[in-house]
Amino acid sequence: MDLIEIISGRYLIELLGACVRFTYLNAIILFKDHDFIVFSEIWSPKGNINKKSANSERNHMIGVIFLGGVIFLFIIFN
DSSP: OHHHHHHHHHHHHHHHHHHHHHHHHHHHHHHTTOOOOOHHHHSOSSSOHHHHHHHHHHHHHHHHHHHHHHHHHHHHHO
């Protein structure tokens, strides 16, 4: 059971990081005259192994930072 929770937690953190990256990048693009980035460019379970690995690491890092920030804010304002 613990193994399933660890694996699903990792994917949830990666998905959270991908959502944060997607929102941030497209918000920046709103102020510039560029095309929007699709979600599959940021988080894709299939595709090039190197690109998937790099995106997975970034999404995991950003997801952990964002979740840690949210928990920190909950502690401060509670």
